Amino acid sequence: MFFSAAKIFWVIAQPVNLLLILLSLSTLLSWSRWRRQGIWLTSALTAALLALAVLPVGNWLLTPLERQFTPFNATDRTVAGIVLLSGGTVNLAVSRQVGYAVPGKSADRLVEFIRLARGYPEARLLICGGSGSAGGVQDERWDREALLIAEYLVSQGIPRKRLLIEAHSRDTYENAVQGRSLAKPKAAEQWLLVTSAWHMPRAMAVFRALDWPVVAAPPRLDLNGKSAFRLRFDLGRGIREIGRPAHEYLGLLAYWLSGRTRTLWPAP
Numbered sequence: 001m002f003f004s005a006a007k008i009f010w011v012i013a014q015p016v017n018l019l020l021i022l023l024s025l026s027t028l029l030s031w032s033r034w035r036r037q038g039i040w041l042t043s044a045l046t047a048a049l050l051a052l053a054v055l056p057v058g059n060w061l062l063t064p065l066e067r068q069f070t071p072f073n074a075t076d077r078t079v080a081g082i083v084l085l086s087g088g089t090v091n092l093a094v095s096r097q098v099g100y101a102v103p104g105k106s107a108d109r110l111v112e113f114i115r116l117a118r119g120y121p122e123a124r125l126l127i128c129g130g131s132g133s134a135g136g137v138q139d140e141r142w143d144r145e146a147l148l149i150a151e152y153l154v155s156q157g158i159p160r161k162r163l164l165i166e167a168h169s170r171d172t173y174e175n176a177v178q179g180r181s182l183a184k185p186k187a188a189e190q191w192l193l194v195t196s197a198w199h200m201p202r203a204m205a206v207f208r209a210l211d212w213p214v215v216a217a218p219p220r221l222d223l224n225g226k227s228a229f230r231l232r233f234d235l236g237r238g239i240r241e242i243g244r245p246a247h248e249y250l251g252l253l254a255y256w257l258s259g260r261t262r263t264l265w266p267a268p
Contacts (some may be wrong), residue, residue: 002258003170008194013250015242019045053233056243066197069204069268072116072217080189082111083162083214085175086129086145087195090152097176101148102241103162106196108219110149111121113194116217117158123192125153126183128175144168172199172251173260176206185212192217198244202251216268 011017022045029038050059088106095102103110117125127146146167154160166182169175185191195203197218207214255261 002173002260004169006250006254009254010247010250013246015246016239019049019239033062034144042055049235052242053235054231055238056232056241057238058228058245061242061245061249065199065201065245066221068216068266069197069200069216069218070179072192072215074119075158077121077190079192081126081183081185081191082113082116082120082217083126083128083179083183083191084109084149084194085193085195085199086127086149087172087175087199088243089129090145092131092143092145092148095148096143101152109194110152112219113216114153114156114158116192116194117153123162124164124183125158125162126166126179127153128166128169128179130166130168130170154245172203173206173255176203176210176212180210180212181265190215195216197221198248202248202255202261202265205252205263205266206255208263208266209261241252 003226012021022041022072026038026041026045029041059113077259085108089110090107091102091104113125117123127149129145129149131145133145144167146165150160150163150165153163159266164182166179169178183191191212191214193200193203193207193214194217200216200218204216252261252264256264
């Protein structure tokens with residue numbers, strides 16, 4: 001129920017669609033007795049679009065998410081396992097067409113996961129992720145991301161016996177619930193969690209709510225100057241950049257309100 005509702009809500013709430021809906025509303029108001037309210041709404045939308053076109057608003061919003069959890073630094077403590085949240089690691093549509101796993105927009109997660117897997121050869125490797133598509137799974141092999149990642153890891157020399165594959169979860173919460181059920185981590189064990197830096201706050205909040213105290217291990221990013229002001233005039237880019245932080249902040253709020261997490265903004 002939550003998964004379906006979230007998909008429907010995001011269709012409306014994603015920035016480009018929301019702007020169109022509000023613009024349509026302002027037009028209707030302008031031709032009604034509420035003409036003044038329509039003019040105010042149109043003016044506000046124009047100001048917002050100008051800000052998105054000129055200012056790096058998306059990067060400014062994304063930076064706090066990316067900086068909340070720092071990359072993992074090796075310690076003397078044994079690493080029992082490493083968890084990979086697969087969302088977007090593989091481009092499922094292209095992979096199906098070419099017949100092998102093709103990196104997706106979040107391939108940096110896979111790079112970090114492989115680096116840690118080789119650095120801790122005794123650690124178990126848990127891959128979490130099925131299909132996040134609202135249409136569900138059409139092809140068992142090509143629509144379940146964890147299966148494709150597992151095949152790729154084996155081709156890169158990772159022993160299959162190290163792998164734990166959870167290929168049915170559809171979102172971050174299900175990743176954690178079903179992954180925990182499969183891995184059965186012990187209280188004294190140290191597990192690392194690999195996901196994109198911007199996704200780490202929500203992921204950590206979910207794992208903590210399930211009493212699985214994983215250690216954040218996001219990919220290493222060069223954030224110097226990313227949020228600095230650079231003069232530009234590119235509305236398309238501005239709308240694209242704001243989509244990811246908007247999705248994450250709404251996700252943090254929705255997970256907290258629904259009881260999936262215990263805190264709105266998890267501490268490092």
